[in-house]
Amino acid sequence: MPAYTGSMIDIRKGQAPAVLSRSIFHERFMQSFMDPAFRAEEEAISRVEQIAWEAYKEGRKAPVTRKAGRAYADPDYDLSVDWLDAKSRINKAAAAWKKPSTPSRVLLICGSSRNDGTCPGEISKTFRMIEWAQKVLKKEKMETDVLDLSLLTSSYHLHIHPCKGCVSTAMPLCHWPCSCYPNHSMGQTSDWMNEIYERWTAAHAVIIMTPVYWYQSPSPLKLMIDRLVCADGGNPDPTTTHGKKPAEAKALELKGWDFPKHLAGRVYGLVVHGDVAGIEGSRRGLSDWLDWMGLMDAGSQARLDRYVGYYEPYATSHQALDVDTAMQAEVRNVATAVANAVKELRAGKLSQPDKGLTRPRPK
Numbered sequence: 001m002p003a004y005t006g007s008m009i010d011i012r013k014g015q016a017p018a019v020l021s022r023s024i025f026h027e028r029f030m031q032s033f034m035d036p037a038f039r040a041e042e043e044a045i046s047r048v049e050q051i052a053w054e055a056y057k058e059g060r061k062a063p064v065t066r067k068a069g070r071a072y073a074d075p076d077y078d079l080s081v082d083w084l085d086a087k088s089r090i091n092k093a094a095a096a097w098k099k100p101s102t103p104s105r106v107l108l109i110c111g112s113s114r115n116d117g118t119c120p121g122e123i124s125k126t127f128r129m130i131e132w133a134q135k136v137l138k139k140e141k142m143e144t145d146v147l148d149l150s151l152l153t154s155s156y157h158l159h160i161h162p163c164k165g166c167v168s169t170a171m172p173l174c175h176w177p178c179s180c181y182p183n184h185s186m187g188q189t190s191d192w193m194n195e196i197y198e199r200w201t202a203a204h205a206v207i208i209m210t211p212v213y214w215y216q217s218p219s220p221l222k223l224m225i226d227r228l229v230c231a232d233g234g235n236p237d238p239t240t241t242h243g244k245k246p247a248e249a250k251a252l253e254l255k256g257w258d259f260p261k262h263l264a265g266r267v268y269g270l271v272v273h274g275d276v277a278g279i280e281g282s283r284r285g286l287s288d289w290l291d292w293m294g295l296m297d298a299g300s301q302a303r304l305d306r307y308v309g310y311y312e313p314y315a316t317s318h319q320a321l322d323v324d325t326a327m328q329a330e331v332r333n334v335a336t337a338v339a340n341a342v343k344e345l346r347a348g349k350l351s352q353p354d355k356g357l358t359r360p361r362p363k
Helices: 022-033 036-058 081-098 126-137 193-202 219-229 246-256 280-293 316-321 325-346
Strands: 066-067 076-080 104-110 144-146 205-211 267-274 301-309
Touching: 022 036, 022 104, 066 081, 076 081, 081 193, 104 126, 104 193, 126 205, 126 267, 126 316, 126 325, 144 193, 144 205, 193 219, 205 280, 205 325, 267 280, 267 325, 280 301, 301 325, 316 325
Parallel strands: 104 144, 104 205, 205 267, 267 301
Antiparallel strands: 066 076
8 A cells, every 4th residue: 555644635626516596496395395286385385395494594404403422533524414323223233133042034125126116117137036035034034134226226215325425535434334315405305225224234135136237236225235335344333534534544544444344244145137148247247246245145046147038038938037047046046055155154153264364454
């Protein structure tokens, strides 16, 4: 690592957009009230809009806070109650995860955007695979938790807001869990990630099942992946950077940051499917990401990429999956391999040849 000094810290500026004008703010605010039924409450909506405008102008990102307390570097710093609640739930999940008496738990993640409660009108093939895996895991006496990311497309006011890239300014600026959201002044609320962080933390294993969309992971899955950057090296104490103070974060990193891996030590499996192209690259990218985070694959049969109805019509893709009994068995093998690995891991029998090695270049 180059020998940078504190005097070399500088903050680059000049990209942020100007504050919205009052008229443009009004246009955007009113987009949530286009239903003619709202016209009966125009005066009330106008009053609420004025409050929202003032919060936006003043930048009231976290309007409800409390003192951090003795567990933090700066006990007197005002931390968001949203963040403190999320951190408390993650800490409880982490404590339970470590206890030998806690039942083994597998997080099953459905990466498809499709379900029959929204425009496509039909369930995804991915969700069917999740159900097959869930049955296998229950037979193996594993608790299962299904995280269906398609809920982003079919649930009211549910979001995974995009990562803001704090880590690229300095790793300590990226807080664990993420403190970028909710941002009440910007209307960036109803963020699902605080719940998702807790569910990842509670899991002894994670199985991601996903289709390929244009050679890549579907957008709900990619949004979650980006927001999990704070699990790999993130700062568990926002008071050390007094919120989002770039200079303080840069100084901390240059002193030497340990890049804590908050989700390391869990097992993973993968199922990536497609119909024409892109499955190998997508599966490799997901494997590399999970490896980097410190998770362990459950063997070669736990990392599956397959085509369903290769170059066949979309309209008959479910039927193609119905007759592909080999792929059905392969999906079940992913779940079985993960269950076996979890049992071995928790019994202290899973071989981890690189356990305890220090990374010479952590990041």
